[in-house]
Amino acid sequence: MSLVIEELSKSFGDRLILSNLSFTLKRGEFVSIIGPSGSGKSTLFHVIGGLLVPEEGHITLNGTKITGERGHMSYMPQQPSLFPWRTVLQNATLGSELSGAPNEELAKQLLQKANLGDMLKAYPHQLSGGMKQRVAFIRALLSPQSIMCLDEPFSALDSFTKKDMQRWLLETWEQYDKSILFITHDIEEALFLSDKIIILSTNPATIKEIVEVPFSRPRSNQLYLSEEFLQWKKKIVENLL
Amino acid sequence: MSLVIEELSKSFGDRLILSNLSFTLKRGEFVSIIGPSGSGKSTLFHVIGGLLVPEEGHITLNGTKITGERGHMSYMPQQPSLFPWRTVLQNATLGSELSGAPNEELAKQLLQKANLGDMLKAYPHQLSGGMKQRVAFIRALLSPQSIMCLDEPFSALDSFTKKDMQRWLLETWEQYDKSILFITHDIEEALFLSDKIIILSTNPATIKEIVEVPFSRPRSNQLYLSEEFLQWKKKIVENLL
Amino acid sequence: MKMKFSKIWRPALALLLFLFLWEGLTRFLEIEPWVLPAPSLIMKEMIEVFPSFTPHIISTVKLVLIGFTFGILAGITTATILHVFPKVRETIMPFLVISQNVPIIVLAPLFMIWFGMGDFPKVLIIAMTAFFPIAIATLDGFGQTDRELMHYMKMMGATRKQIFFKLQLPHAIPSIFSGIKIAATYSVMTGVVAEWLGAQQGIGVFMTLSASSYRTPRVFVAIVVTIILSLAFFGLFLALEKLFTRWNREGVEK
Amino acid sequence: MKMKFSKIWRPALALLLFLFLWEGLTRFLEIEPWVLPAPSLIMKEMIEVFPSFTPHIISTVKLVLIGFTFGILAGITTATILHVFPKVRETIMPFLVISQNVPIIVLAPLFMIWFGMGDFPKVLIIAMTAFFPIAIATLDGFGQTDRELMHYMKMMGATRKQIFFKLQLPHAIPSIFSGIKIAATYSVMTGVVAEWLGAQQGIGVFMTLSASSYRTPRVFVAIVVTIILSLAFFGLFLALEKLFTRWNREGVEK
Amino acid sequence: QGEEKSKDSEGQSNSESQEDLKKVQLFLDWTPNTNHSGIYVAKDQGYFEEEGLDVDIMLPGEVRTEQIVATGKAEFGISFQTQVTQARAENIPVVSIAAIIQQNTGGYYTPTDKGIKTPKDFEGRVYGAYGSDLEKSMLQAVMKKEGGDAEKVDMVQVGNTDYFIATKRDVDFVNIFYAWTGIEGEVRGADMHFIKTIDYAPELNTYSPVIITNEEMIEQDPETVQAFVTAVLKGYEYAIENPQKTADILIAEEPDLNPELVKRSQEWLSPLYQEDAPVWGTQEEKRWVDYAKFMYDENIIDVEVDASAAFTNQFIENAKK
């Protein structure tokens, strides 16, 4: 189960957005992607997911080329993209429905855990911004694919809810042996969660650096306060500049 | 120029969302609101902005009751809510257009500053998430009202872009003598920017505490590293729990 | 119930006023009944002919129901096919427009020559006129699917069928109903007109018979019944639309 | 230009095939020209009558253009008024449906009494038939405005006028065009039919005259011209729609 | 072919249908009126049944009866000499097998207060046409006698509208059949003036209406045609004898017609069915020839029609044997 990205390039019209990106997501790995706003992170996801076809380069999953193929990953888009005519519960099960195996019970449990137990029958327009994001997150969690692409999944959440969700994501990741690609703007979040951080430049996006995160798992909240953590954070901030 | 909120309550159906909220936004003040996801922050904005009518309580602007009246504040919604058939530039000037005085030159300048100079003629669907947010932010900045309500304006931005925008918001705020209500999930951001932080509880939202931020202005980036800052941050985190 | 009443009284009042004015005008200007009969006269005539008129009504209603059902099915199906196969759309679209532009009156003899004298050609005509607005509106509805939702579906590897049934179809529902409402308005009248092309029973037959023996009040009875049926039809689909787009109104409106 | 061609060749080919089949069938089955004339015969007839037919065409086109313009204006205006004043909507809606259900053939004599024999009653009929699909589709378009955008406008204190012109109207444009396309399809035919109710010139007049002297090929010439005009009309509004919703296609499609 | 037909018309057959009866369809020219009385009588009195026929009477709507009959979709139809001539000129193989009325009762109808007394007064007026190439020539023929010029008449198509309403405003005069519309005017007490066509243009004295069938029927199935004509002939003879009862039959068969109109129209029309003809339905070749010539001369038809093929008296003659 490994995803190999090789020398990927993608333009919109004349504008080159992604330039010659290569990296690997190994089985069970948790890789974060950070980079300036507008650099091309979401576009990278769209290429990996097969929504866009790259001008150059390949994507290989377990040795098979899947460039331009869809459906190999579970996906959480940057905008929640909930279906307005579906209830919260129906939205949460949509991803698994597409693969033919919706599990309503599990969905209810997860929604309960995400403090959305009262809202199972509510429609998206009755939710707060953070609530929508949580539903979209659960929808991605429930999708059966073993690779997950999460595009800023927690940007609309307060720090406590975010912590909950992070913990929970890690649990799911370990329990179901998933591999995760994770876009975030929050460097601490990236450091806390991932095995590897890919730092993108902008205009066009190239890989500036791939940082291997050395912290052992499981990671506790104490990590945030450790000197090493701050050191790494500084390093990444410098790298981003 | 002072906005007084008195004993505001608002329910959706049977669910009480806002319960008995009272606070004041003085002229030239910068007040942040933090609280759990789904607590009712955006709803509070909707009530203040007149979109929703509270079951109880009043909103007073400079001594005049404006409960349920619209148009007294400039507003940046939590979702960018750009108009898909308008270009970036046309979207940016929309707020000022509604008040009859669009200033295209100024809009162009601000967009340039926000790294959107190339995208003036692009349509929203060609923008990245963070770019959309910046356009919505500029739209709010350009609206002439002297009170600004910003609902998580920087949640989709990377730390550098965010810093830029914050600096810039402060400049505008000082220069044009605006008063700002600012929803955020980022405690550091709230501390760094505001004069006062209102901490909301949830289910229903009541005011847990109003924290007066003691830091003098102008504030430099060094502040983040100061012991005092960390102390205050801790205090707020505890308060939120 | 109370809400229902509050919705009804306004048009009811307007209708009453309208009838009142009409009655007054015909009396005041002493308009001959064979030019424009007064509502009271139409009413009287209606009560009188009702027993013998009923079978005509039933016959037309049956025709319209069958034809319209086929029209809806054909409209949505065609739109679906044209949507799913853009090349077919390009190829067929002009023919669709053409099909709507051969005047019924001209088609009628050909239809009768091809399909004989039974209900079939009439049902076909009703279905054909209903089908087009539904197809166009549905097609436009399919074309306006939310971009972000579409991206999600594609990224998740949804099949075309899934994209269609889970996204495009529900998203197009308001448009579909828009088309159906337009078509429903015409369908009863089309039925009546279709009966002119050779029928033994129906509102259209009743109307021609009355017209050619210069019984204007009876012609108006037929018109009134046509209108009532059309309103009922329109109302039916309005109610169905409300039912199908309930999610849009749930919760507190802002 | 190349793209244009790639869009055209498919229906053109289909049309050719269709004509070919038709020609073949009429020859093979030896169908009499008065039952179904062969395309070649229609073509021949067309060339022959063209000089004398042209004034009829011009007359109809003029009628349709005027009537349709009024229809669009009336449709959008009505939808706007009904949208802005929900109470008026409740009151008027049944009357709109009614107005679409009085068969033209029945209205005709009344129209003639009220408005005389000039162009006015014909223009009115074209406008009336065009107006309804446009009004319904537009109204539905207004009703589907994006909730978030609406909230923004309201929060910013936008006036009803601003909300209408800056949000609801542009948002309804695809729906408006949906209605216009439906109406455009019928408008030429309606014009032709309207001419039956009192005209000295026009495709409708030409058609009845030809039909009554059993010159089926000429009737088909009239039909073909009606169809070509309708297609041109439909195409015109399709192009306008593309123009008005250009933003939707800018940039790279996913 | 007749077998196929009977299948087509299944489901709309009358209740009295019996297995051994041959089903045929008759297409009317217009809505049922007193022109059709003999047919309704034949149906009501069982004359058709006696001849082994089960006749479905169909309303034509906007369909051209001649084409329907010519294609064999219906065996019989009601038409007019003018139409039959024109149809045959276009190679539509219909044949007139009986004349319903010997005379053309048509003419021009105008409100008295319009001041139109004779065809000459048509000049400068507006004529409400029903939509046929013929109308101008007919006008010319009628006006010619007094030296009028049809070019000076404004023609406006009014189609199938209510003529009384049409003449209320812009239209000054229209063309009608007196037996129905004229009588309606009498019933209403409308103040109208009628100018009978054949008073001014005897060459326009066509058989209107006539009963038609197609050439193939006559060739392949003359028995059915004969049976039909025989029954219809009995029907019209009854109608000539019993105007009152005939009116009652028609009213009973088509209850949506205005009874008073039917009664008075029947009264007026009954004597005209046969007039001086030896047998009801007989047609003279000379009138067919003359009229075909008139149409050809007026450029209404492009070919000379063989008038003798357009009608036949053979079935009427056989019926009387």
Ligand SMILES: Nc1ncnc2c1ncn2[C@@H]1O[C@H](COP(=O)(O)OP(=O)(O)OP(=O)(O)O)[C@@H](O)[C@H]1O
């Ligand atoms: N239109 C509505 N109908 C019913 N309930 C609503 C509606 N809008 C919001 N709510 C409810 O009100 C509560 C507060 O929502 P609100 O959007 O104000 O939260 P918030 O504090 O802004 O959260 P977040 O930080 O996630 O944006 C939520 O529980 C939400 O479900």
Ligand SMILES: Nc1ncnc2c1ncn2[C@@H]1O[C@H](COP(=O)(O)OP(=O)(O)OP(=O)(O)O)[C@@H](O)[C@H]1O
């Ligand atoms: N459909 C499109 N057409 C043209 N340009 C596009 C399109 N989609 C994205 N872009 C451009 O591609 C660039 C990268 O966009 P992308 O959404 O990948 O950024 P991102 O890294 O996800 O940013 P953010 O953090 O703000 O979400 C942007 O400059 C954007 O304007």
Ligand SMILES: [Mg+2]
């Ligand atoms: Mg992005």
Ligand SMILES: [Mg+2]
């Ligand atoms: Mg919110």
